[in-house]
Amino acid sequence: MTSLFSQEGLTGLIFLVLLGITGSGALVAVTAGRLIRSVAGLLLCLIGVAGIYYFLNSPFVALMQLLIYVGAVGVVIAFAVMLADPNPDKQPARGRNPLMGGLGFLTSGAVFAGLAFLGASTAWKRHMGPPTDSGMAAIGKSLLTTYSMVFELISIVLLVAIIGSLVLARAGREKI
Amino acid sequence: MTLLTLHTILTTYLVLGAFLLAIGLYGMFAQRTLIGMLISAELMLAGASVNFMAFNRFLAADPTVGQIFTLFIMGIAAAEAAIALSIVLAVYRNYRSIDTEDVTDLHG
Structure with missing residues (x-):
């Protein structure tokens, strides 16, 4: 203790x-x-x-x-x-179907119970061997070597997301 | 295993990840607005990230993999939030409401 x-x-x-x-x-x-x-x-x-x-x-x-x-x-x-x-x-005035709340509670409770039970009851295999470096330098090194392709791809994804959200937010502007 | 040594065992983190995922799922059902559903999606992503980081800390052979995966999840979640919020703004312009019950043009 x-x-x-x-x-x-x-x-x-x-x-x-x-x-x-x-x-x-x-x-x-x-x-x-x-x-x-x-x-x-x-x-x-x-x-x-x-x-x-x-x-x-x-x-x-x-x-x-x-x-x-x-x-x-x-x-x-x-x-x-x-x-x-x-x-x-005015939001609280309009209630949603109460069945939805109950069903959602049941579903998420079942998901939580199942996942927590699985996580607690599985015998996870620990990694045996010497511990390797996990500091900031190691992260930077593997970002620029092993994962450099993904690193570049995610910048393209972010660029497309920025342009897409600008286009989406502009559409229908004249209606205000 | 006492309450004060909970942070040294893998199961705590797995249960926390499952809790965040389940509560995000509940929020998807219970929230009535589009922004509320986006918040629930962020909670579910946080649960997944906690799981990745826990496995990375306790089980992985190379402890940078999970951290990099979590960083990519953050990037994808930022892009998702930007797109979803501009969709919310576009919906608000057209319907003057972000309530999911009001966007019913295809209701039949």
């Missing part, structure tokens, strides 16, 4: 806090009545996931998560909410 006030204990406590942040953020994101609150919940959840990445030995991916997701994607979604959320006050 680890003591709470040792180094390992505090590390475990921080991990538990991060788990709580992630879970509660995800819950807020899907259950909030107003759209801007679910955006805030999503951002909270993604900050928690960035901390989880830090625990998984990859500070670079954690920083990228903060930059790309929490910074860029969060701001973009918040902008879209500001541009396209007509009158949030």
Whole structure:
């Protein structure tokens, strides 16, 4: 039993806090009545996931998560909410078919139970052998050698996405 | 295995990934607006990324592969968010609403 006030204990406590942040953020994101609150919940959840990445030995991916997701994607979604959320006050008045909520709860509960059971009960084969370098330098090296083709392809994908979203957002502009 | 050593075992991360995926799936059913559904899709992608990173940390022979895959997931998710949000804006221009129940031209 680890003591709470040792180094390992505090590390475990921080991990538990991060788990709580992630879970509660995800819950807020899907259950909030107003759209801007679910955006805030999503951002909270993604900050928690960035901390989880830090625990998984990859500070670079954690920083990228903060930059790309929490910074860029969060701001973009918040902008879209500001541009396209007509009158949030009327939203709770129109209920959706309650059957959908129940069915969704059942389906996602079944998916969660099945995946969690599989993950916990499978005997995963650990990699045997000397640990290899997983730092930022190793990531950069393999991005520019083994995965250089994918690296270039994803920049093309991003370019096409930028042009496509500009074209899409321009269409029908004269109707306003 | 106590509560404070949870971060050293693979199962915690797998359960967290499954939780994020399942809650994103629930959000897909429960949310009524297009932006809400996009938020649920981001949650599902986050669950998949957590799984990749967990397997990368605990099981992979080369621990850079999962990190690079997660970085590519982030890039694809950013592109997906940009496209989906401009589609949302186009829908809003045409229907004055982002509620999925209002976009029913093909309802029959």
